[in-house]
Amino acid sequence: MTTLLVGPFNRVEGDLEIRLEVQDGAVSAAYTNSPLFRGFERMMLGKGPLDALTITPRICGICSISQSAAAALALADLAGVQPAPEGAKVAALLHMIENVSDHMAHFNLFFMPDYARAAYAGADWHQTVLERFTAGQGSALRRAIEARADLLHVVGMLGGKWPHTLAIQPGGVTRTPTARDLIRIGASLQAFRRYLEAQTFGGKLEDFIALGTVQQLEAWTTGDAGLFLRVAEATGTGAMGRGTGRYLSFGAYPLPEGRVFKGGTWDNGAEAPVDFAAIREDISHAWMLGEAAHPSAGATVPDEMMREGAYSWCKAPRLQGRTFETGALARQIVVGHPLARALAAEGGVRARVAGRLLELALTQIEMERLLRDIRPEARFMDQVILPKDGAGVGVVEAARGALGHWITVKDGAISGYQIIAPTTWNFSPRDAGGTAGPVEAALVGAPVAEGEDTPLSVQHIVRSFDPCMVCTVH
Amino acid sequence: MNILWLQSGGCGGCTMSLLCAEDPNVLDLLDGAGLEFLWHPSLSEATGAEVRRMLDAVATGEQRLDILCVEGSILRGPNGTGRYHLLAGTGRSMMEWVRDLAPKAQHVIAVGTCAAYGGMTSAGENLTDAVGLQYDGGHAGGLFPAKWRSQSGLPVINVAGCPTHPDWVTETLLLLKAGALGNDDLDGLARPRFYADTLVHHACTKNEFYEYKASAEHLCEMGCMMEHLGCVGTQAVGDCNTRGWNGANSCTRAGYPCINCTAPEFEEPGHGFTETPKFAGIPVGLPTDMPKAWFMALASLSKAATPKRLAENAVSDRVTVPPTLRKPKP
Numbered sequence: 001m002t003t004l005l006v007g008p009f010n011r012v013e014g015d016l017e018i019r020l021e022v023q024d025g026a027v028s029a030a031y032t033n034s035p036l037f038r039g040f041e042r043m044m045l046g047k048g049p050l051d052a053l054t055i056t057p058r059i060c061g062i063c064s065i066s067q068s069a070a071a072a073l074a075l076a077d078l079a080g081v082q083p084a085p086e087g088a089k090v091a092a093l094l095h096m097i098e099n100v101s102d103h104m105a106h107f108n109l110f111f112m113p114d115y116a117r118a119a120y121a122g123a124d125w126h127q128t129v130l131e132r133f134t135a136g137q138g139s140a141l142r143r144a145i146e147a148r149a150d151l152l153h154v155v156g157m158l159g160g161k162w163p164h165t166l167a168i169q170p171g172g173v174t175r176t177p178t179a180r181d182l183i184r185i186g187a188s189l190q191a192f193r194r195y196l197e198a199q200t201f202g203g204k205l206e207d208f209i210a211l212g213t214v215q216q217l218e219a220w221t222t223g224d225a226g227l228f229l230r231v232a233e234a235t236g237t238g239a240m241g242r243g244t245g246r247y248l249s250f251g252a253y254p255l256p257e258g259r260v261f262k263g264g265t266w267d268n269g270a271e272a273p274v275d276f277a278a279i280r281e282d283i284s285h286a287w288m289l290g291e292a293a294h295p296s297a298g299a300t301v302p303d304e305m306m307r308e309g310a311y312s313w314c315k316a317p318r319l320q321g322r323t324f325e326t327g328a329l330a331r332q333i334v335v336g337h338p339l340a341r342a343l344a345a346e347g348g349v350r351a352r353v354a355g356r357l358l359e360l361a362l363t364q365i366e367m368e369r370l371l372r373d374i375r376p377e378a379r380f381m382d383q384v385i386l387p388k389d390g391a392g393v394g395v396v397e398a399a400r401g402a403l404g405h406w407i408t409v410k411d412g413a414i415s416g417y418q419i420i421a422p423t424t425w426n427f428s429p430r431d432a433g434g435t436a437g438p439v440e441a442a443l444v445g446a447p448v449a450e451g452e453d454t455p456l457s458v459q460h461i462v463r464s465f466d467p468c469m470v471c472t473v474h
Numbered sequence: 475m476n477i478l479w480l481q482s483g484g485c486g487g488c489t490m491s492l493l494c495a496e497d498p499n500v501l502d503l504l505d506g507a508g509l510e511f512l513w514h515p516s517l518s519e520a521t522g523a524e525v526r527r528m529l530d531a532v533a534t535g536e537q538r539l540d541i542l543c544v545e546g547s548i549l550r551g552p553n554g555t556g557r558y559h560l561l562a563g564t565g566r567s568m569m570e571w572v573r574d575l576a577p578k579a580q581h582v583i584a585v586g587t588c589a590a591y592g593g594m595t596s597a598g599e600n601l602t603d604a605v606g607l608q609y610d611g612g613h614a615g616g617l618f619p620a621k622w623r624s625q626s627g628l629p630v631i632n633v634a635g636c637p638t639h640p641d642w643v644t645e646t647l648l649l650l651k652a653g654a655l656g657n658d659d660l661d662g663l664a665r666p667r668f669y670a671d672t673l674v675h676h677a678c679t680k681n682e683f684y685e686y687k688a689s690a691e692h693l694c695e696m697g698c699m700m701e702h703l704g705c706v707g708t709q710a711v712g713d714c715n716t717r718g719w720n721g722a723n724s725c726t727r728a729g730y731p732c733i734n735c736t737a738p739e740f741e742e743p744g745h746g747f748t749e750t751p752k753f754a755g756i757p758v759g760l761p762t763d764m765p766k767a768w769f770m771a772l773a774s775l776s777k778a779a780t781p782k783r784l785a786e787n788a789v790s791d792r793v794t795v796p797p798t799l800r801k802p803k804p
Contacts, residue, residue, distance in 0.1 A: 006522045007563025010515045013486050017562035037558045038483055038549070043598035054733065054747040058594040061487020061637060105493070113519055135519035136501065136511060145499045149720075152494055156720025160728025162494065163487045164637055164735075166748075167728050174693045174729030176791040302601070304552035313558075380791065381694035454522030470485050 001028065006454050007035075009462065011110040011135070013062045014469025016427070019311070020458065022448045027458065030436070030443035032427045037287070037313040040474040041300040044417045049075055049386055049409050052417065056405065057164045059419070060471045062105075064163030065098040065155070066398035067405075067471075070419075073254070074405040076170035078392030079384045085256040086378040087172020089370055090158055092253040092260065093185075094168065095396070096367045097154050099252075100192075102399035103328065103360045104200070106466045108133070108144035111353060112224070114459050115231050125231050132224065140199065140224055147195040154185050172381030179376045189368055196364060201225050205361040212338035214346070217354060225357050229350070238350030241442040241461030245347055246322060247330035248425065250274060250404065252397035253366075260366055261397065264334045265324065266344065271334075275320065276393070279404075281420065282316040282431040285309065292432070295406040295418035296391060313473040316428035316437060317420050325438045326401025326425045327466065329355025332362070348442075349464040356466070388412045398422050400468050421471035439465055475540035475651050477504075478532065478575070479514040479585075482568045483559050483595045483604055484546025487637040488586035489516050494720060495640035507648050512539065526563055533574045541650060542579035543643075544572055544607055547588040547595040548617045551603035558602045572607070572617060581650050582607065582624045583631045585643055590632035590664075591738035592616070598742075606632070608664065612738035628657060632664040636735035641717060642669050663738065665711065673762060674707035674724070674732045677715035684708075686780040687773050688788035693748060694729055697788025701757055704748045705731035708761035712736045 007017035015036045021029040040059050044052055052071040057064040069091055076083055083091065113135035120126050132140040152162045158175055159165035167174045177185075193205065201208050202223025211217050218233070220226055232238030251263025265272050282292045287310045289301040303310065324330075329352050332340035339358055343351035387409070394405045401422030408416035428437035436444075439462060446457040481489070492500055493516075504510065511518055513528055520528065531537035548569050549558040556567025564571070576582050584607045587593035592611055596604040605616040608630040614620035623629060631650075633642050646666050649655040661670040675681070683689070683698040690697035699705035707715075710732050714724040725732050733747050734740045745751045751758045760769055783795040 005563050007561075008515070008522070008525050009562055010513075010518060010521050010525065013516075015481065015559070015562050017560075033562070035560045035562050036483060036549075037602065038595050038604075039598075039601040042601050043594075045598065047598070048746045050746055050748060055594065055597065055741075058485050058487070058636065061485040061490040064485075064487060064490075109516065117519065136514070136517040142499055142501050145493055145501060146496075149494045149496050149499065153721035156718075156723035158728065160723050160725045160730065161637075161719035163485075163490055165728065166725065166730040166733075169693060172694070175727075176694060176729075178792070302552070302558070306557060381692075383692055454524065459521060 004453060004455070006458060011113065011463060012467045012469060013060070014472070016467060016469045018458065018462065020443070020455070025448055027443050027446040027448060030440045031311050032429060032437060032440055033312045034314040034427060034469050034472045036469065037302055037473050039300065039302065041417050041419060044414045046413050048412065049078065049407065049414055052407065052414065053169065054166060056419070059474045060468060061163045062102055063098070063398045063400065063468055063471055065095050065165065065168070066396055066403050068165065068168045069095050070394040070396045070403050070405040072168045072170050073394030073396065074392040074407045075386060076384065076392070077394060078390050078407060078409060079170060079386050081170065081382070081384055082256070083170065084172035084379050084382045086375060087380045088255055089374050090173045090177065090380060091168045092255055093367060093370050094155055094159050094165070095253060096363050096370070097151060098162070099399040100360060100363050100367070101148050101151060103356050104144055105148060107353070107356065108141050110466070111463045112140070112228065113138070114456065114463065115235070117456065119456055120235070123234060125227070125234060128227060129231060132227065143195070143199055147192060151188060151192045154188050157181055157185060169381060171384040174381060176380045177374070177376055182371060182374060182376060186371055189364070189371060193364055196360065199224060200357070201361065205364055208361045209358065209365070212342065214342050217339060228353060232350045232353070237457065237460045239346065239348050240446060240457055241348045241464055243325045243347040243438060243442050244323065245344065246324045247333045247344070248274065248319065248324035248326045248402050249331040249334040250395040250397055250402040252331060261331050261335050265319070266330070266333045278320045279420070280318050282318055284316070284432040285311060285429040286315045287313055288315060295404065295420055296393070296408070298418040300418070312429040314424055314428055316431045317425050318431055323428070323435060323438050323441070324425055326422050327352065327355070328359040328399070330401060331397055332359055349460050352464040398471070400466050401425065419474055421468070421474065423467045423469060423472040426465050427467055427469070427472055475509055476512040476538065477509060477541045477543055477647070478512045478539055479543040479545065480568065480572065481515050482544055482546035482572065482589065483549040483602065484586060484588040484593070486545070488545045488643070491637035492640045492643050495644050500640065500644065503644055504647070507651050509647055509651055512537070522563055529571065529575070532578055535578060539575070539579045541581045541583060541647065542576055543583045543585050544589045545585040547592045547604040547606060548572060549602040549604050551601065569617065576618065576624065579624055580626045581628060581631065583633055583646060584608070585633050586638045587634045587636045587735055587740065590634040593636060594741045596741065609738060629660070629664050631660065631666065634665050634736045635712065636740070639669070639717065639719065642666065661711070665736065669713045670711040670736070672711065672713040672716060674710040674712045674714045674726070675761070676713070678707055678726050679715070680726055683784055683788050685776060686784050687777040688780050688784040691789055694791050695789050696791065696793070699726065699731045700750065702750055703731050704733065704743070704746065704750050706734045706759065707732035709759065710734035710736060
């Protein structure tokens, strides 16, 4: 058996290190380390609860609005109120824009460039991928960066800037859009649809979301989506990195009538609502001190000695004692989209990336629908009085999956704040029972060629999860 | 010129912001200026062992390095070891890596307020002992002492902002490439003066409300946010309202206060971010360069003269009273 240390692991958000044990040309065990600890949960202790709206977005530059939305919901829950309905719609639209931007940035900038590597030279598809997806150079990347910057004008208009807006508040949003603003946003969304249909899908979004089986998906040959499907098949990478078949979603985009994408769990075919009381953060293999705890009672005490046996700053969240995978694929499996359900069975690299593409198309259509539903004559923010003592929970779906904030307030100051981010679930270390986290488990069996020190298969699998390491530990 | 970009103790948001550069997009812009990434965590192909070899080559001087960009603060904890952030795959702290690599670079840029001064990562009890590259909050001397200079003779250039504006980064890089950024082009906190000589207040769309001290009482109202809602746009440096973010926007245009994110210690204002500290009912903190007595006198005068249109709109979430139209000449 040989051991490989993979890092710095780039084209993921933040810093990631993976230790691999390799036997007979395949990974036999993987250990994921989130090597950066900043201590956001500790930073907020003693501050006024509203400060969470300024501080928590700065946990992450790529999921900033997700953090902001979770904090605002936690504060609304603390106050026992709902945001003004039109404010909830604008907050949902802002959040959708961020998630869509993240999905397309992941596909174009982070994930696809691995197929442009010299290791694949000579394959009949390689020249096309080189032209489209060479890291930092390809034509698809350049176009994607422009389309993304244009789309983020919507966040500019409604939220002032991206990342790190303070526009989303427990009572709604700070900027009241005019009818003219909404027309402009509509124009930005149409431009983005044109980009998606011309470049990413090579066809109508409605046709892509109508795909219901793996066979139908495999027959989609146009756009960069078609290119990915062809390459995933040709390289055999699409089938790599199978998960355990357990998926989790907290439900995305709360509106007065309910969440646009409903939450729940899916365990190899069995559906259930999320049992929030059954979440525990295990710290047996994390450089943390204390006991496993529910996030409403948890604490963050880093182990300065970085003890032997532990190997990451990341805690290990478990639901009913078990690991769950979260993200776009999980979200659409839980919603019940036929294609996502069909992909649940294979659950590997192709399933995750196709799940993200599917959600890119679905969310664009939802954004257009939501925009039509915003009434500029209504109020967009209600004033909220926070109690001096109490607790609140805010759960949302970031691009990468389930995100929760648990806040406790005493004498008008934050006395407890715990966050579980999507990549905390996906990239968790082992728990006290020795059960590996989702990506650790998915890496077992990944092929390692003779002489590879940074195995390509491992890169494809890890990036298929779209990890956000700065959120993971926070 | 080549650029090595490292992400230290931060959120990655300054890179995400950089990707929002427009006219042209960031890749075309840097290509066109003759700037290339030796390595960037979000953009480069190289991962793992390839990167470690490249870093070693820079450290030994075998690989030339023109510009080192560091995003995120330097974590010195626990106990001075820097081990709250070991650079993945290397077993060494980012603190040590930056200490080794910075002397090799012609220029060193701290991208964002974390890298410049410590920023949000150093908030609260500063558990991780985070500092900026050459500042610890507002005090000169961080990872590097106050007198430290890069090979070019410049101090660490602080492109502060949380996040920093994409153009602040690209224009700093382009000016360096053109040999057009010298010591005199940096302000007293080593920020490029092309954006630090302006105040966020300039071109704020709430300026007419400011002039008459017509104040918003709650977020989402149109009035000036200085009196009640913590806005320090009259003291904060940045061309946010003249340049615009993500289109032609800014924090104040979206209805929330400027929190002075380009400044050291913005993360610890000593009060809630969206509230104005007051003494005997009067806001503490004056607009930059404004004599106190004059400000008080002018404020009370202008407050007395506030037109009805501004008084009403200030506490409304939209324009309820439009400007009066002039009557046509008889």
